[in-house]
Amino acid sequence: MKTGSHFLQRLLSTAAISLLFMALPAQAAQFVAYGDYEIHYNAFNSSFVEPDIAKTYGLLRGKRRAMINVSVLKKEADGNKKPISALISGSAANLLQQTQQLDFKKVDEGNAVYYIGQFGFSDDMLMRISVTVQPDPNQPAYDLQFEQRFFAD
Template identity: 55%
Template sequence: MRLFNLLSGPAVALAALLASTSALAEQSISDGRYEIHYNAFNSSFVTPEVAQANNLVRSKYRALVNVSVLEMQDDGSKQPVRAIVSGQASNLLNQAQTLEFKQIDEGDALYYIGSFRFTEDEQLKINLNVQPDPNKPAYTIEFDQRFYVD
């Protein structure tokens, strides 16, 4: 199912959620060739219909990490590219959860969504490894975020 298919309600809702969440808390890195965007948010922000349509687990104690990779083109445009994405979420006691990412491919957009559990008012360190080129080392991304039960 395409996230940005304008004829599909759940797809539009997830795309809108990712876009609005991105606008509020999106982070990115760029090296001139690749631009990697990432953010994390409560899975309860996703409607039940959107979660079901995209096989996402919804819970007030579960968060989602969204990663997308764009490659800079010679003409200045950006093209979504596939990547190997892995990571983990760790609490302050260094108890880690491995993130398993699901690829959502729309053709003109490509996302990797992973999920993890959290408790009320929990600070987590999220470590991501994003490898757009399998012949080169992965980019390492680390960020801290506090999560609240919604």
């Protein structure tokens, strides 16, 4: 019985994180087209992730912690878009050029693939985020850069 309960809890956690990470990029509508790919991204305070979901995926929450979510879709010949794996790396820096390397965790749910990176910030801090995305290891990578201000919860 315990195994069935664990399976159900894992299934519900997976569904919850899918909804969270699909809703966040869609809400901000941040993506870039790169050849046959769409690179979706969004950065947000870690408090948006429920504690049990964060624990399930080994994500840290905190008043001064943020996450960046990156997903890559490949445009198919029939017009559909398929989530794919990619090589992802990046960094987050403040205006003083204090840089944190982003260690992205891959969340693969079959019908969705996300890469989650985390970094710390001070209240009311503008962060410069740089992400390198390489959907095809035989092709050049795409360098994505954006700035976003973060506030402590």
